[in-house]
Amino acid sequence: MADPASLNTLAAIDPVGDRTGAVGHMDGPRGRRPRRTVSRANIFLYGTLLVVSLYYLLPLWVMVMTSLKGMPEIRMGNIFSPPVEITFQPWVKAWAEACTGINCDGLSRGFWNSVRILVPSVVLSIAVASVNGYALANWKFKGSEVFFTILMIGAFIPYQVMIYPIVIVLRELGLFGSLWGLVLVHTIFGMPILTLLFRNYFASVPEELFKAARVDGAGFWRIFLQIMLPMSLPIFVVAIILQVTGIWNDFLFGVIYTRPENYPMTVQLNNIVNSVQGVKEYNVNMAATLLTGLVPLVVYFASGKLFVRGIAAGAVKG
Amino acid sequence: MLVPNHSVRIRDLTLTFGAVTVLQNLNLDIHEGEFLVLLGSSGCGKSTLLNCIAGLLEPTDGQIFIKGRNVTWLEPSERGIGMVFQSYALYPQMTVRGNLSFGLRNARIPAAEIESRVARAARILQIEPLLDRKPGQLSGGQRQRVAIGRALVRDVDVFLFDEPLSNLDAKLRADLRVEIKRLHQNLDNTMIYVTHDQVEAMTLADRIAIMRSGKVMQLGTPDEIYNRPQSKYVADFIGSPSMNFLDGHYEQGMFRSGDLNISMQGYKLGAPQIADRPAILGIRPEHVATGALVSAAPIQGEVVVDLVEPMGSDTLVWAQVAGKPFRIRMDGQARVAPGDRIPVGLDPSKASLFDAKTEERL
Numbered sequence: 001m002a003d004p005a006s007l008n009t010l011a012a013i014d015p016v017g018d019r020t021g022a023v024g025h026m027d028g029p030r031g032r033r034p035r036r037t038v039s040r041a042n043i044f045l046y047g048t049l050l051v052v053s054l055y056y057l058l059p060l061w062v063m064v065m066t067s068l069k070g071m072p073e074i075r076m077g078n079i080f081s082p083p084v085e086i087t088f089q090p091w092v093k094a095w096a097e098a099c100t101g102i103n104c105d106g107l108s109r110g111f112w113n114s115v116r117i118l119v120p121s122v123v124l125s126i127a128v129a130s131v132n133g134y135a136l137a138n139w140k141f142k143g144s145e146v147f148f149t150i151l152m153i154g155a156f157i158p159y160q161v162m163i164y165p166i167v168i169v170l171r172e173l174g175l176f177g178s179l180w181g182l183v184l185v186h187t188i189f190g191m192p193i194l195t196l197l198f199r200n201y202f203a204s205v206p207e208e209l210f211k212a213a214r215v216d217g218a219g220f221w222r223i224f225l226q227i228m229l230p231m232s233l234p235i236f237v238v239a240i241i242l243q244v245t246g247i248w249n250d251f252l253f254g255v256i257y258t259r260p261e262n263y264p265m266t267v268q269l270n271n272i273v274n275s276v277q278g279v280k281e282y283n284v285n286m287a288a289t290l291l292t293g294l295v296p297l298v299v300y301f302a303s304g305k306l307f308v309r310g311i312a313a314g315a316v317k318g
Numbered sequence: 319m320l321v322p323n324h325s326v327r328i329r330d331l332t333l334t335f336g337a338v339t340v341l342q343n344l345n346l347d348i349h350e351g352e353f354l355v356l357l358g359s360s361g362c363g364k365s366t367l368l369n370c371i372a373g374l375l376e377p378t379d380g381q382i383f384i385k386g387r388n389v390t391w392l393e394p395s396e397r398g399i400g401m402v403f404q405s406y407a408l409y410p411q412m413t414v415r416g417n418l419s420f421g422l423r424n425a426r427i428p429a430a431e432i433e434s435r436v437a438r439a440a441r442i443l444q445i446e447p448l449l450d451r452k453p454g455q456l457s458g459g460q461r462q463r464v465a466i467g468r469a470l471v472r473d474v475d476v477f478l479f480d481e482p483l484s485n486l487d488a489k490l491r492a493d494l495r496v497e498i499k500r501l502h503q504n505l506d507n508t509m510i511y512v513t514h515d516q517v518e519a520m521t522l523a524d525r526i527a528i529m530r531s532g533k534v535m536q537l538g539t540p541d542e543i544y545n546r547p548q549s550k551y552v553a554d555f556i557g558s559p560s561m562n563f564l565d566g567h568y569e570q571g572m573f574r575s576g577d578l579n580i581s582m583q584g585y586k587l588g589a590p591q592i593a594d595r596p597a598i599l600g601i602r603p604e605h606v607a608t609g610a611l612v613s614a615a616p617i618q619g620e621v622v623v624d625l626v627e628p629m630g631s632d633t634l635v636w637a638q639v640a641g642k643p644f645r646i647r648m649d650g651q652a653r654v655a656p657g658d659r660i661p662v663g664l665d666p667s668k669a670s671l672f673d674a675k676t677e678e679r680l
Binding site: 206208209211212213214215216217218222226227230231 | 369372373374393394395399400401403404405407408409410411420421424425468472480
């Protein structure tokens, strides 16, 4: 039936060639369809992108330029123009000399306070939350779902409601005003979202892996440390980014739960910028703001790809 | 009271999740060195039973003995079992060597001993060149071999397999099936093997336990299961293409269905005397005699061919008997076309007769 000779004749008739008029030749479109570079869709697309990026970049431009100008030049009012004479004096002043209250050692004090708050808060909150998430995903106990639900409700209660009770709790613990009090507050407030993140990630790890480890005689901690941890770098990166940026940018808890000598960088920035005495030094304010924003900025730039991967991984399975 | 040659004994095992009963008062005795296959469609409780034996699930009630020891409350690692999973479940960040030795390191076995056990397992499974690779660099078949090796190094009495071949392609599955059979012949361990694939079950098992909704429907050798199914469910489940069933009546040694009368002479009834009752006659497509064999069959007749499915090694013919579709398996060389009338023969001794109400074998 399938005689090769008859198949050849069928192909020779070439119905496509018949339709396109190019009988006998295999002309016409071939391969990828060409696309015009300058088309209405492209103009619209790139135009929008350009406008949006300008919208976001202009303020940054103004801040950087202003911070590099001297006060006389700023008073001339051309905020978009680059500095005629570049000076780093405002940056030096913002970092080391600007006054807040009686202290005149600039933002540096706040920076180191922030670091001292940030490091233990991030380490502690992630350590606790990762074990929480692991236990809730793999070692379900009676009431573990209820516990998890209660923890999640914590994420939806506005911070303002809890401010005063926490003041009392910290006072009773003898931690009020100290750096460790603030570390404790950050750890607790990071718990719901971080636990959710880790629980979802560990829930997406195949259950059979966990079972195999149990058959191999590994217990709670060994499975966590030797099996789960090495597999979960992306979610740890996400957690670190969330906590570093969140805690670094925190203002409310910093101003409420610490004393002035322990104020984090954000609070000190506010105090420098909002001081009402003397001349408004726009260049110093801009430099101080840029300095404060530098840490989250660096974190985002350094970890962009890992961050997206981790967020996607943590999002699987609810 | 425990007979020593029982490797695994399961007593009154019940498992419920809330209102759902997964396992119901299940009893099962598995002999030393036996290859037992738990076979059933998905959701029948076979994997759950295996997880209970492994200690990964806590039974609601009942007991489990391994080697005469009550292990019901023991941790998986203390039960003397090794387990192989469907998804291989290899630790991704460890090398093959690390995967094989993880359990031994946890048990604090001396390094030299670990070394020699890993080497032995790698030799048996022919994965020596792979020892320093990560699981991600292995093919599916290699991964499953490593997973088997992980059970092998533990030097255990009982091997548990949870659908180990289901993730492999057809050819690899057939290869590894033979390897598992050979492994069992060489090691002589007790093996409990869960599958939904009846070919795996028939080829590997010393005995098969057919499960349905948390109960064992029939426990027997592949030969018993295939030739003397104790219920219509088992008869229907085993065999491909599946058994033909004719509804009718059993009356004084005859099976009647419509205008069809079949003498059941030669059929071994379960009881010496059986009262007349509605019954179902089951005939496997491959037990219908065709061609030259028809003249030797006790009962002969003729059918009209409806449809032909050639499969190379044999040909499946669809016909009508007593108004219902009827499958006949013919030799692959037979030439038949729809509309042909072909002679067929039946042998009642190879048929199965079931009570129409209880669906149990008569």
